[in-house]
Amino acid sequence: MSRSDRCSLRERKVVLEEAGIKTLDPTKYPDGDIAMDAEKRMKTVYELADQMGLESRELLPYGHYMGKIDAAPVLNRLGKKPDGKYIDVTAITPTPLGEGKSTTTIGLVQGLGRRGKRCSAAIRQPSGGPTMGIKGSAAGGGRSQCIPLSQYSLGFTGDINAVQNAHNLAMVALTARMQHERNYSDEKLLAMSGMDRLNIDPTRVEMGWTMDYCCQALRNIIIGIDGGNGSRDGYMMRSRFDITVSSEVMAILAIAADLADLRARIGRIIVAFDKFGNPVTTSDLEVAGAMTAWLVEAVKPNLIQTLEGQPVLVHAGPFANIAIGQSSIIADRVALKLSDYHVTESGFGADVGYEKFWNLKCHYSGLAPDAAVVVATIRALKCHGGAPVPRPGKKLPDEYTRENVEWVEKGCANLLHHIGVVKKSGVSPVVCINAFVSDTKDEIRKVKELCEAAGARVALSRHWECGGEGALELADAVTDACEEKSRFTPLYSWDMSMRKRIETVAREIYGADGVDYSFEASSRLKQIENDPAFADFGLCMVKTHLSLSDNPSLKGVPKGWRLKVGDVLTYGGAGFIVPVAGSISLMPGTGSNPSYRRIDVDTATGRVKGLF
Amino acid sequence: MSRSDRCSLRERKVVLEEAGIKTLDPTKYPDGDIAMDAEKRMKTVYELADQMGLESRELLPYGHYMGKIDAAPVLNRLGKKPDGKYIDVTAITPTPLGEGKSTTTIGLVQGLGRRGKRCSAAIRQPSGGPTMGIKGSAAGGGRSQCIPLSQYSLGFTGDINAVQNAHNLAMVALTARMQHERNYSDEKLLAMSGMDRLNIDPTRVEMGWTMDYCCQALRNIIIGIDGGNGSRDGYMMRSRFDITVSSEVMAILAIAADLADLRARIGRIIVAFDKFGNPVTTSDLEVAGAMTAWLVEAVKPNLIQTLEGQPVLVHAGPFANIAIGQSSIIADRVALKLSDYHVTESGFGADVGYEKFWNLKCHYSGLAPDAAVVVATIRALKCHGGAPVPRPGKKLPDEYTRENVEWVEKGCANLLHHIGVVKKSGVSPVVCINAFVSDTKDEIRKVKELCEAAGARVALSRHWECGGEGALELADAVTDACEEKSRFTPLYSWDMSMRKRIETVAREIYGADGVDYSFEASSRLKQIENDPAFADFGLCMVKTHLSLSDNPSLKGVPKGWRLKVGDVLTYGGAGFIVPVAGSISLMPGTGSNPSYRRIDVDTATGRVKGLF
Missing domain, CATH: 3.30.1510.10 (Domain 2, N(10)-formyltetrahydrofolate synthetase)
Structure with a gap:
């Protein structure tokens, strides 16, 4: 494990230069500056497509650095080629700041790239809502980002x-x-x-x-x-x-x-x-x-790159709390034909995004993951252990910059719960401790100890700080886990009644004691269960991502609560029954200090400033 | 004039094949089929950009057949090169079916191309409203269209x-x-x-x-x-x-x-x-x-091509009735550096689109047109002469398929009014009779006679039927007109009070006896005139395009009416004062038989069907 020990600035500089990758130091520069600097040296999308083995007519460039992959001819051409290894990245219950799941997805691919693997990532296109509301990139951070960053965040390919x-x-x-x-x-x-x-x-x-x-x-x-x-x-x-x-x-x-x-x-x-x-x-x-x-072009996955030049496919929707929150099946299918290791991301925690990856996305795709990464941060563990909840746009409470092994240990209950969710799906979990400069050795040791005792691989990963070189331990743990035989099985049979399926998810995944329905939800479910048209519909829960429960203020592993389902939506096209739990809205709000206040354009160069 | 006489199918075939242009016969195929067929042989956007003299970094491809021109470096590189000739295309007061102004813009450029001129067109991006509401392309028609047609019509480059x-x-x-x-x-x-x-x-x-x-x-x-x-x-x-x-x-x-x-x-x-x-x-x-x-990419003009391979720039907004309705100044500026003849289009009739081209767009750009084309159809002339108004989606009344020289002659009053508007701006008008197969020789002779008597060049143009080969007479008339010295002068001084400017447009352009204001409009104008912040604001009228007056049902040249201004909007960014005349809404409605009913996708090829 010595190679992933915290490297000093000097050592890091040597490592990065040896690998031919020069990126700015994230402890000194914001994400936007790191991306903008790396964009001066990025590959054209034509080079990227060549490297992936795409034929020139299969790539539709959008400018010189972004493109769309015409998936249908690629899948036709490579249909018989065996798929690469399939890895999902999920997380513990995040704080409102996010725990770096996209950063880890990108970092892992950069790490696999350093190990000489043909690899790719699939992430989801960011929504204009958070981009304009909350400062921060949905494209990773530090030395693990995808570029070009501004175009990706603003409209992208439409x-x-x-x-x-x-x-x-x-x-x-x-x-x-x-x-x-x-x-x-x-x-x-x-x-x-x-x-x-x-x-x-x-x-x-x-x-x-x-x-x-x-x-x-x-x-x-x-x-x-x-x-x-x-x-x-x-x-x-x-x-x-x-x-x-x-x-x-x-x-x-x-x-x-x-x-x-x-x-x-x-x-x-x-x-x-x-x-x-x-x-x-x-x-x-x-x-x-x-x-x-309107969707003929949208059905083609988008292609950009990591800071270190690996392909990143971007396709479909964020927001695993109020939507399915998965990158597309088409993107994963194409990437699995083109890569030996393909890393996809499901939104928020394993209760929310991974549950839908497991029981909806993989049901439709027929694909099965070979490993799943559970991202955790000492910050989120402290929050689950009792530290005050950090808020975007506010100063981080002091509790997060001081060592507190006790809080971390207490917070690990949440992490262990998510490890359990992944194990329940029959997949080997790899815990990734997404390192922060403020983490202490004893805090990290405690997390490793508890996770290993629970039968999970654990890797400390410094991809934010060191890029792919910092993610080698994680990359090795993931390649290891992929060699294990996956026994991926659904949580429930689609023959079960919808009410029973909701109950199963509530009890086994959220840890609820049961489910209570509003009058409307209950009568709607009765209609649905009596109508054979809905017999083969899937279950897509709407629930807060900020707690395992339906109450965002309950941290850790809430006990002694029942899931309240207030409404049930019917998505006839997607084929989903969508129970809405707790008081969650499909239209978030803009706060009093939104990030659009700080965004502007350098009109001489066309560069967007203040976005990240 | 023999070359533009109606060519038989057989002759036409010979002409088109000799020129190496093979397009489907528009009397037998709908616009969408003609476009789709030509798209099999179209130039890549890279070839098109080469032909225009763009450097490779100045073109941003969007797929292989569309692109954006990074205008700033082009204008830097070619700033000192003299501009090409600048031609605006306007029209008589159209029927609700439109009179083929975009078709003529494209046809004229194809005709200039046949004459060996380096030329280009600038048109406006179609709005999703009419595309989904009224069947018909905003990209020309018949053998005068721009391609790729479907992508251009659905989202385009965003x-x-x-x-x-x-x-x-x-x-x-x-x-x-x-x-x-x-x-x-x-x-x-x-x-x-x-x-x-x-x-x-x-x-x-x-x-x-x-x-x-x-x-x-x-x-x-x-x-x-x-x-x-x-x-x-x-x-x-x-x-x-x-x-x-x-x-x-x-x-x-x-x-x-x-x-x-x-x-x-x-x-x-x-x-x-x-x-x-x-x-x-x-x-x-x-x-x-x-x-x-959000607008960093949108500020770059888009590039596609005519059916015969000339460059078409597409940039900014349609709807000259409720908006400025002009293709962008940036697109025209770039094209004038790259072409010897650049044809731009202003929306609807000369009262609406050309007036704004003249007194707003050219005021801001500092450019002056060398000629203006006024498009007329026998159909619209009959409508102004007394035939029942044709409606989109309904059968064309029989009156339009039978000769009626009297109606045509009576309707010419409207055409002569628009010729007068163009002459008032100091520019030579070229009347283009946009030929229909149902037009008769006597009807056309009457129009030519009346227009020539009014001092306008006249060309009969069969670009819809024959492509560029059918537009040679028009192309020659336009090149001729461009050799005349233009004495382009504004209609009014911007020192005049806003009320006086509105009165000038109403009387001299619309033919009104005066202007009546609602209480709100009047008090708003008083505020505006007293506030020095609005001193250098331009006037952008909102008025129906279906009549010279503010009442869409009055055809020909309405007399004895006063313009009713109900509201006055203030566009502080554009720098416009926007009086709203008559009962016109900024949000059109969807009728009971909208075109989206007939649109679908061939899922095997991704081609959009039923759009045109």
Whole structure:
């Protein structure tokens, strides 16, 4: 383990220069500066694609440093080639600051690269909401980032906008249809446009609009108010905006096998129910084809690189608390054909993101992981052990810069719980202690001791500080774990009733004593269980990521609580039943000190400043 | 003129094959099929950029057939090179079907190309509203189109989405600020985030949100309704969505000189007024830098090609009725350095788009056109002469397929009015009769006779049917006109009061007897005229494009009417005062038979079907 012992600045400099990688010291420079400096020396996307073995027509460049991979011909060409090893990165229950899961994903790939492996990462495209609300990159940090950083964070190749356009087109179609059905007789409707009456129930419109910001002002709105055009200003009703990345269209992009599967799923999205209780879908609104037309490019995964030049695929949705929160199946499939080791990331803690990776994403993809990394920080362990919760944009409480082995030990209960979740899936967990300069030897020793006793591999990793060279211990532990035979098995059978599946997740993954349903949730579940149309639907929970429970303020491993399910959504296209637990909203809010205040553009160079 | 006489199918085939251009016959194939067929043989964007003399780092490819031009280095490199000839394409008052202005722009460039000229076009990016609402391409038609057609029409390189994101971020900042100012004391605000109270007047919020669809349901909405989170669900107030292309951000993109000018203008957008009547800007909300960050790529013009391989730059906003409706100054500036003839397009008729080209766009750019093309169709002339108004999606009335020289002659009054507008600007008009297969020789002879008598060059052009080969007469007339010395002069001095400028446009361009203001409009104008901050503001009228008057049902040259100005908007960033005439809305509606019903994707190839 000597190679991963904390290296002094001088030693580190030598190591990095020997490897031909020159990046700025993260203890002295912010993430944005490190990325901008490395971008001067980055590979073109053409070189990157060559290195991966892509043929030139399989890469669609977007500028000289980003591109899209036309996945269908690659999968055709390499269909018979065996897949590389498949590694998921998950984490303990994070603090509101995040525990460096993307950083570890990138760092691990950089470490595997140093060991001479053909490897790649898949991460999720960041949402404009957090980018504009909370300072910090969703592309890693320190010496483990992906570049080009600013373009990646702002619009990128347009996928989130395409999802938003597809989603909102369904709402345009719904609201126009409701207006026309109100204004015209059956005969007139038929004569004007050959349309039958859908009889949409205005009190049972399921879908809202989307916007990719944190915008509490649009959570609850009234639309269709007459502004002087009488019956031509829409149909007045309650409505809402959700953040785009929580859209069912985004979930579909994450789980679609290909464009044909995507098209079929888009057509099954339930927009509302009619006055007789039947679902009204995007196909009924005759808008599913046009929605798909917006997504033809979005279905192709995006390609950028790590600071050290390994390929990073970026595709589909963040937000594992309110959405599926997985990078796409298409991205993983392509990468597994092109790499010997492919590292993908599932959002937030193992209770939230890994549970969905395990029981939804892998169900649809048919893929099975060879290992799973559980990222932990001494910071989060202290928080679970009793230190005050740190907040973005506020000074880190002093408790986090002083040694406290007792808190760390107490907080390990949360980590051990997540290790247990991964083991329950039949996969070998590798705990990655994502090192901070403030961590002490005794704190780290305690974590290793407890995790090893629980049967997990443990690696201390300094990828933030030292890049791939700092992640060699982690890379070795992961390659080791991949040699073990995985006995990956689902948590529950899809033959089980939805209520039983919810109960299983609540008890076995969250540690709840049981589940309580609101009247609405309960009657909705009854309908679902009685309707054979929902028989093969999956379960996608909406729950806070800040606690194993449904109450974000409960840290550690909460005991003696029951999961409260207030609502149940039906994603007909994705094929998900979505129980909403606790008081979680699909539209986050913007606080009083948002990061957009500090963002600007250097107009001489076009560089974005203050983003990270 | 023999070469442009109607060529038989057989002759046409010979002509096209001789020139090495093979495109499908538009009398037999829809626009989408012609485009898709030509796309099999189109140049890569790399070849196109080479042909234009761009250096490789000046082109940013987006896939292999579209790209962005990094304008700043090109203008630096070629700053001293004299500009090519500058031609604007305008039209008579169109029918709701449009009269082929984009088709003529593309056709003219193809004709100039056949004559061996180095030439280019600049057109505007189509809005998702009409694309999803009304069948038909905004990229020309028949044998005069630009390609790749589907990608161009659906999201393209992301500019409209970037404009929407920038615009809506200002609304996120505004509504969050209003909520926080309501919820907290001055002391708390200052302590939490170092913010002073802006005291925004909720009854004087100027800006709405944007979405790039025709969505009447979002015209008038109430936001910020408490959904159970009490004071954390926003500030309840009336609000609205406008179509994105009408955004002031889009106007700024069209007129900005460069990124620095764009940044400065973005910071001057007036979002609301405070309780003392002072403007509250995006700079006051500390969001202007972040808005600009979304626009760093959007400021670079896009590059595609005609069916016959000439470069087409696409940049900024459509909708000259409710917005400036011009392709960007940056696109024209770059193209004038790279071409001997550059053809740009201003939206709708000369009363609407050309007036703004003349008195706004050229004021900001300092450029002067060498010629202006006025597009007319026998169809529109008949409509102005008394035939029933044709409607999109409905069968064309029989009147349009039968000869009626009298209606054509009567309708020419409208055409002569537009010729007069162009002449008033000091520029030589070239009338282009955009030929339809149903036009008769006598109808065409009458138009030529009347236009020539009014001192205009006239060309019959069959570019829709025959491509560039059909536009040679037009190309020759335009090159001729460009040799005349242009005496381009503004319609009014910017020293004149705003009221006087509005009166001048109403009388001299629209043919009104005068202007009547609503109480609100009048008091707003009084404020504006008394405030030196607005002294150097331009005038950007909002008026229907379907009539010279403010009433879309009045055809020909309406007499004995007064312009009704109901509202006056203030675009502090663009630097426009925007009087809204008649009952025109910034958010169009979706009808009962929208085109999205017929759009779908061929999932085997990724091709979009039914769009055109």
